[in-house]
Amino acid sequence: MILDSKAMGLYSILEQRGLVSQVTHPEPLRGLLENHQGVKIYTGFDPTADSLHIGHLIPVMGLAHAQRAGHHPIALVGGGTAMIGDPTGKTALRKVLTADDIDHNLNRIKKQLSHFISFEEGKATLVNNLDWLGECNYLDMLRDIGRHFSVNRMLTAECFKQRMEHGLSFLEFNYMILQAYDFMHLNQDLGCQVQLGGDDQWSNMIAGVDLTRRMNQKDVYALTYPLLTTSDGKKMGKTENGAVWLDPEKTSPHEYFQYWRNVPDDRLEACLKYFTFLEVDEIESLVKVEGSALNEAKVRLAWEATALLHGESSANDAKDAAKAAFAGGGDRDKIPTTQLNSDEIGEGLPLFDLLRRSGLASSGGEARRLVKGGGVSVNGEKIGDPEHRYGQEDFASTLELKKGKKNIHLFRLAD
Numbered sequence: 001m002i003l004d005s006k007a008m009g010l011y012s013i014l015e016q017r018g019l020v021s022q023v024t025h026p027e028p029l030r031g032l033l034e035n036h037q038g039v040k041i042y043t044g045f046d047p048t049a050d051s052l053h054i055g056h057l058i059p060v061m062g063l064a065h066a067q068r069a070g071h072h073p074i075a076l077v078g079g080g081t082a083m084i085g086d087p088t089g090k091t092a093l094r095k096v097l098t099a100d101d102i103d104h105n106l107n108r109i110k111k112q113l114s115h116f117i118s119f120e121e122g123k124a125t126l127v128n129n130l131d132w133l134g135e136c137n138y139l140d141m142l143r144d145i146g147r148h149f150s151v152n153r154m155l156t157a158e159c160f161k162q163r164m165e166h167g168l169s170f171l172e173f174n175y176m177i178l179q180a181y182d183f184m185h186l187n188q189d190l191g192c193q194v195q196l197g198g199d200d201q202w203s204n205m206i207a208g209v210d211l212t213r214r215m216n217q218k219d220v221y222a223l224t225y226p227l228l229t230t231s232d233g234k235k236m237g238k239t240e241n242g243a244v245w246l247d248p249e250k251t252s253p254h255e256y257f258q259y260w261r262n263v264p265d266d267r268l269e270a271c272l273k274y275f276t277f278l279e280v281d282e283i284e285s286l287v288k289v290e291g292s293a294l295n296e297a298k299v300r301l302a303w304e305a306t307a308l309l310h311g312e313s314s315a316n317d318a319k320d321a322a323k324a325a326f327a328g329g330g331d332r333d334k335i336p337t338t339q340l341n342s343d344e345i346g347e348g349l350p351l352f353d354l355l356r357r358s359g360l361a362s363s364g365g366e367a368r369r370l371v372k373g374g375g376v377s378v379n380g381e382k383i384g385d386p387e388h389r390y391g392q393e394d395f396a397s398t399l400e401l402k403k404g405k406k407n408i409h410l411f412r413l414a415d
Contacts, residue, residue, distance in 0.1 A: 009034030080133030183208030348389030
């Protein structure tokens with residue numbers, strides 16, 4: 001079921017779903033988003049990888065809600081800022097990318113965003129801040145922009161406090177100024193009035209609001225989302241394999257489904273509100289149960305989230321595969337499967353290599369650690385030797401490889 005976002009204003013939608021954390025000017029922003037259509041709203045994305053991950057998903061869903069409520073999303077890819085590194089939440093400078101790297105990543109990111117927002121007929125805009133930051137003259141920037149920033153005030157920002165302990169370079173110190181300049185530029189050129197982002201971006205966002213008002217004499221606003229964390233305070237979105245990616249080549253639809261199927265009970269309601277378009281009344285009804293009965297709501301979350309990104313067919317396949325693997329029903333043909341020919345198998349393949357080929361481990365080293373840690377079984381038997389080999393006869397019938405309790409992959413001998 002899809003929520004008709006036009007039935008209520010965007011501010012109310014975000015508020016109802018628990019997606020409003022900090023706001024620069026709550027009542028004026030509420031009035032703008034509730035009483036007007038076509039408001040230009042931007043969110044920035046880091047292009048240092050060729051895929052977004054679910055840590056980006058709340059901002060992505062925020063833009064999707066904005067478009068569904070009749071506003072105009074602007075997705076900014078930080079090609080310029082990626083060339084110097086964002087210190088926010090980090091203790092080390094990010095890797096510097098070339099313009100070609102950034103252009104490649106931008107195109108991949110746009111494809112992923114297109115599952116959530118439509119860029120057709122000018123309904124949304126994708127921009128790269130390298131287009132304007134790359135043309136900035138340093139002396140002009142110092143004279144026209146730098147004079148509006150107080151170093152004392154900047155040093156109170158949490159993002160810089162963390163880096164001060166390890167050494168904050170002048171290059172990184174400029175990041176807040178550049179992000180603030182982005183908002184000012186988007187307001188000046190595109191009429192953008194609102195920036196949405198995570199709580200960890202708050203200092204940079206209020207700097208942009210302040211600079212835009214000073215330079216353009218325009219009222220603009222910033223709103224942050226809460227960061228979704230586990231019960232021990234860590235950001236959600238990580239597994240043994242690392243990030244949960246939106247690119248199906250990095251995280252398969254089956255793995256993506258399984259991630260959502262296994263969210264902690266105490267995060268289920270928030271995940272349903274944040275990552276699906278189900279009506280809030282329906283969500284609250286789904287999570288009223290306790291214990292094992294919550295599994296039905298988790299399956300619904302997994303299906304809705306997977307369908308949004310990968311389509312209903314992939315979501316159905318993933319659901320059926322999970323049922324076949326873990327509930328004793330469903331179609332085992334839907335479980336992710338790799339076919340190997342005799343030449344590939346040769347005199348036998350080691351277990352660590354099967355893990356790598358299946359995608360259950362990202363490298364041979366990670367696969368070895370998983371096996372030695374007791375987290376891998378083959379055909380229901382735990383195996384502790386990563387070098388254990390499987391020959392032609394082992395693949396004559398289906399070989400079932402399982403990592404932990406929830407991640408499964410099949411190997412078969414090709415016909």
